[in-house]
Amino acid sequence: MLTDLHRVINTYWTQFLYLLPKLGVALVLLIIAIFVANRLSRLIGGRLQNRSHDPLLAEFLTRLTKWALLLVGLMLVLQVLGMTGVVSGVLGAAGLTAFVVGFALKDIAENFLAGMVLAFNRPFRIHDTIQIKDNKELMGRVAALNLRTTVIQTFDGRHIYLPNAMVLREALINFTRDGYIRPDFQVTVDLGAAGSSEQVQQQIMQVVRASPDVIDEEAHKCYIILDKAEGSKLTLHVYFWTSAEDYRRGVLELKSELMQAVRQRLGELGYPEPATVG
The missing domain is CATH 1.10.287.1260 (Helix Hairpins)
Known part of the structure; x- marks a missing residue:
């Protein structure tokens, strides 16, 4: 042995x-x-x-x-x-x-392959503001793209981990890809006996164009559309352009400021009924 x-x-x-x-x-x-x-x-x-x-x-x-x-x-x-x-x-x-x-591991493999497609197809970049499935709950800034999930940080500080396959399969809205975005809001005002539509629109455009954050150039013009007229009451739709780099602060807060400024201007003009802006 x-x-x-x-x-x-x-x-x-x-x-x-x-x-x-x-x-x-x-x-x-x-x-x-x-x-x-x-x-x-x-x-x-x-x-x-x-x-x-x-x-x-x-x-x-x-x-x-x-x-x-x-x-x-x-x-x-x-x-x-x-x-x-x-x-x-x-x-x-x-x-x-x-x-x-x-x-x-079908789901893991599917999400991994979807992550590869998203990395090469690039429908969004880091810090872009996107929305999935036309769902406001799935809207926020892109924080990261991992091998399995896409991380979105909402405007209220939450982090949503979405499967890459879902992001690739569902409709995706990118609010900041172009660099410009056109928000809008409505104005309803009663002209009264002496008011005129032209005067109201002129005053609204002065307020909008006075903001330094509003872009008004040849390719991105601000304008107003008359949506509805019922007697002396008009419903106007205001469209303006701004930078989409920061959607929450640069777009939502700017829209809120303009709406308040328009309401205040029309109130100062003495229209018989306070303007409804929304």
Whole structure:
């Protein structure tokens, strides 16, 4: 028994000495692969951040590059160790493994693939204000795009984690993509005996254009539409343009300020019935 044990130990020791140089080379290759993957991924990520100005896509490509380089390095290590059969087995089983995992984790795989599509398709950027499914509860600024979820921060400070598949599948409204947005509000006023529609519209436009946050240029004109007229009572629709960079403060608060200013101006003009603005 001792003789057999000694022979087995000698055999394994001989094989270890034979593989020792290969193990050294494989270890060096693995260290180099990790170093190269980290450096190249950071380099590519920095270049993408500077050129694309899209942190979502840049971060996704950085992670993808790192894991791809690490996988290539691992394959080289297995080749050096003479484990070509393992490499072939890994590559051959990849399709079956992907099928099994995809079937067992259908939702996770679906959201992961949807996250890839969103990262490359880029229907929104970080800090864009978006709304999903025409639902006010699903409206806010994009905080992050993860492998599985899209994070939206609402205007009241809540964070909503939406599955990427839902964001990709449902209708998505981006309020800030163009850089400009056209809010609107209605004004209902009783002209009385001496008032005129032209005077009311002129006074409203003066109030709107007086705001420094309102944009009134050739491509983005402010205007008023007459919606309804019942006797001396008019219902006007006011449209104006502003920057969409900050939807909550730059749009909603500006709209509120203009509505209050219009109501105050029409009240100062002495119309028989206070204007209804909404």
